[in-house]
Amino acid sequence: MPHMTESEVFDKFAQIVARSLRIDVAQVKPEVHLNDLGAESLDLIEISMETESQFHIFLPDKSILETAVEAFGSDILEKDGYLTDEGKRLMLCRMPDADAETFQGKVAVKDLQSYFLKIGTWVRMIQGLARYTPSECRACGGSMLASMGFRMKCVQCGEEITLRSGEELNREWVREYYDKEYHPHAGAAPVPVTVVQ
Amino acid sequence: MASLLIEPASPLGPLASGPPLLSHQWNAPITSWASSDALVCRRLDALPCEPRALADLVLSYQERDYWVNMRAVDKRRHEWLLGRCAAKDAVSLLLEKPLGARLPHAEIEIVPDPYGRPRAEGAWSVTLGTQPVISIAHSHGTAVALAALHPGQLVGIDLESLSHRREDYEAIAFSPDERNLLDAIPCDLRQEWALRMWCAKEALGKALGRGLSAGLLAFHIAGAEASTGLLHLDLRSGALAQFPRLRGRSLTVYTARESDFVFAAVIYQQGAAE
Numbered sequence: 193m194p195h196m197t198e199s200e201v202f203d204k205f206a207q208i209v210a211r212s213l214r215i216d217v218a219q220v221k222p223e224v225h226l227n228d229l230g231a232e233s234l235d236l237i238e239i240s241m242e243t244e245s246q247f248h249i250f251l252p253d254k255s256i257l258e259t260a261v262e263a264f265g266s267d268i269l270e271k272d273g274y275l276t277d278e279g280k281r282l283m284l285c286r287m288p289d290a291d292a293e294t295f296q297g298k299v300a301v302k303d304l305q306s307y308f309l310k311i312g313t314w315v316r317m318i319q320g321l322a323r324y325t326p327s328e329c330r331a332c333g334g335s336m337l338a339s340m341g342f343r344m345k346c347v348q349c350g351e352e353i354t355l356r357s358g359e360e361l362n363r364e365w366v367r368e369y370y371d372k373e374y375h376p377h378a379g380a381a382p383v384p385v386t387v388v389q
Numbered sequence: 390m391a392s393l394l395i396e397p398a399s400p401l402g403p404l405a406s407g408p409p410l411l412s413h414q415w416n417a418p419i420t421s422w423a424s425s426d427a428l429v430c431r432r433l434d435a436l437p438c439e440p441r442a443l444a445d446l447v448l449s450y451q452e453r454d455y456w457v458n459m460r461a462v463d464k465r466r467h468e469w470l471l472g473r474c475a476a477k478d479a480v481s482l483l484l485e486k487p488l489g490a491r492l493p494h495a496e497i498e499i500v501p502d503p504y505g506r507p508r509a510e511g512a513w514s515v516t517l518g519t520q521p522v523i524s525i526a527h528s529h530g531t532a533v534a535l536a537a538l539h540p541g542q543l544v545g546i547d548l549e550s551l552s553h554r555r556e557d558y559e560a561i562a563f564s565p566d567e568r569n570l571l572d573a574i575p576c577d578l579r580q581e582w583a584l585r586m587w588c589a590k591e592a593l594g595k596a597l598g599r600g601l602s603a604g605l606l607a608f609h610i611a612g613a614e615a616s617t618g619l620l621h622l623d624l625r626s627g628a629l630a631q632f633p634r635l636r637g638r639s640l641t642v643y644t645a646r647e648s649d650f651v652f653a654a655v656i657y658q659q660g661a662a663e
Contacts, residue, residue, distance in 0.1 A: 218479050225461075229461070230464040233549075233587075241560070262630045273504045300504075300507035301504050301602075367508065
């Protein structure tokens, strides 16, 4: 899809949130958390589905930390509910534009869950995923339109592609981080990276 | 089915002294559990008084500070307060017998653990040498709390309203074989059972203490008993990574409908199934 600025993504996402929660759009601000706007668990699912539909993206079903913990094994990134130093390194690498203080001091898993419920965090995630949604057909340069499910179709030549899922992209990022950042830094890695199926 | 498990103290009885209870006893979620003699479930459907007065009455200093500074819409602020009231009532009733008196609400502090699961704390926990486990749920202005006296018991409860719900969340919330289970249910009951299945996932996630962080499909509904409301779940992928000892275990969640609400409750004895 055409490149959207953070502000454009925010405006569109704020409309989705306001409509779903039946609140005034002015209440939706980057620093506000979805649960503080009254969102219940099923509201979050509805918001996710509407976001996927309107931005033509495929959201991951769990956080990057969960995907990384599954891949790295227990106790390396998170121990007893708190991020380890390795866990903080990973999160800072993944979210360089995040507020640095989010990962300062003792960081509990619940604090991260809260961070992932912030409107601003959602906006950056949507913007990041939208980069993988093509606006032009690779074969003929024609415009791509949303098709059934998580598919896009060229209006000119009919070429169809399946959107890459956020989960798949997260796993790729974790694998790359492990190879390029974690492994050289940690030396002999204690646990080989595998993703639990 | 067992009858009422722990009666609210009689106004004339010896244990009746102490602060009034704000919520009402709600046994529906716990009557199906055989060993439920140390369980209490409470429910509150509306604010019993003006919210700020209620906060002054029931919250500890730290809780009140948190609530006053909560940047949230009224619905969220009120439900948070209702949930605290129900949970504190439940803990207060559980501790009434071992302590010999009912604790003031403000002396029972509900704080989240590092994973976000609520737990009850207070000076009494040193005296008693125990810390009850709790689970709180709220939806559409109603709050419920389930509490167990023994820390080895893990409890989870969830509540959802049947009003204003669409069916298309099923595509995200359920796997193809879970949707096949739903397809076998008569059309007029489908929405209710979809919500029962959703509540069951949430309740189990709460009982285990990590919520649904491992992903919605990591809590898999393997079977449903229409006559009893029992759902049988097993853990998959990310949830198994969190709880490897539960591999191959079937976990039972009780679900039911009560007027416009559907609820699910699970009481899991740690170690019993491992």
